[in-house]
Amino acid sequence: MTDTSDSTVVEMIAELAPIWLPGCVVDVAQRTVEVGWGRGALQMSAVVGVGEIVDRCLQLPTARWAEQIEAWLHAVVAEGELATEEHRFGDVAERQRAVLVQRGWSARTAGPVADALIPFGDHFEVVVFVGTGDQFRRLTVVRRSMLGLGDPDVPSPVQLSLAAISDLRPEQQNGISVLRRDGDPLVSMAVVDRDNLLPEASLGAGVLIGVPRLSEVLYCAADAGQEPPDTLAGMVAESYRSATDQCSPDLYWLQGDQMVQVPVTLGTPPTALVPAALKPQPRRTWLRHLFSRQSGDLGG
Template identity: 80%
Template sequence: MIAELAPIWLPGCVVDPEQRTVEVGWGRGALQMSAVVGVGEIVDRCRQLPKRRWPEQIESWLRAVVAEGELATDEHRYGDVAERQRALLVQRGWSARTAGPVADALLPFGDHFEVVVFIRTGSELRRLTVVRRSMLGLGDPGVPSPVRLTLAEIAGLEPREQNGISILSRDGDPLVSMAIVDRDNLLPQASIGAGVLIGVPRLSTVAYCPADAGQARADALARWVSDSYRGAPDQCSPDLFWLQGDQMVQVPVTLATPPAAVLPPALKPQPRRTWLRHLFGR
């Protein structure tokens, strides 16, 4: 179907069914460019839909690929594209909910978050897609890691204390959410004792407290995260998580007003036992 329809929608494009690729072109005037792109992504997407919807999906994808090529050409005007890669930690599923016909370049991060790659172009962060990453050669060996480039940019963050809660933030900087990825340096408390209770209400804000600080502190953190998330232009997640070393689990928060954290038994204070109670089992 791609081989039959693509040349109608995009005259001059060439489909190779054996190699499962399509060559598309773009340009203005004498400046003409082209790229060969694998069709695996659109084939997989179509297989999840009724056959009657395949043509519209294929057309949208092809036109998006051409737009990606034009964008890749424009991005070279701003300098080394590889050095301008950045990564944002967002809520799991964010990319699927908001992406267009071409898939984002992303990395899964546990059960609750994902890391989406962007290109900094001027003052704008443009989402990097799988197609454009290939066009720009950003998947080649030796290309800088967007995660490392991002962590270097937030390495100097220092937490501020507010009513027993530690807050990492920088106004207008969506890279701050990546602090969870660099927990060894920016969140060393996560590997000490019971770890931390943590929230990422905004891309520019991470808040946490000791995981075993008790119910009152956990509730205060839940309220702070909820308030910070509500109405924020860079919302990330309204939830709380227990981060201990490399393990992260969600901590339920009630919908009451004010919200309260439902701590797992391991984080609840245990009643003290005197030696007499210990001897007689009381």
């Protein structure tokens, strides 16, 4: 990425934006665009940085820049209208929520404006939402800025979500521990709050874990042998297939802050390919070896 390429995209935005959105103002030096929205006498506006759309354009052929810029500009206006509506439901900052989803979910399903994301390892990501009425709406980077939710004194969406699921307690099902609350997408965040909701993850070999639904987390002791992991794999596969709030069909070995994917066969029933480090190992001490040699000598 070069400064010249950046400038070329910004100049195209400055040239085309007033055509698609009459009245908008592009500041080339500050790399911002001011857009407006509203109805009748109620008119509002916001100044938004163009860094996101510049980066997106630079990953595409030049011939596609114009369509990307147009889609982004219209999406920014739509975000402003959403932000205005969200204020009608009370304090937006307190209604933030964070949901743990499979990594790549946002990239696969997002629109022209990027979601507000919090990194979480190699296998999952945390997407921020706003509760509006009975809906959870994805919070985008643009709307977060419009709503002032990036300020230091704003409540953390992660902490708000963890507080909402702090009362979860595991149930036992077929020897597997289950954290579940039907219809609650915040349950998957138990993986983030593992110190409180999954304390077993920090003991001994940790746990094998599955998050087939946003509303369900299943786990068993990582060193429990082969049968519990196979049971866990079957329960995760069945739950994932029937879920309307699918998260991940895979198993993971969670030990402290380390998470490793555990392969699962596609058989019926599925089988967990437990890492060798978790399988019982024969304990052959030097003393046992010495005694076995002595017994051999006496027998001779």
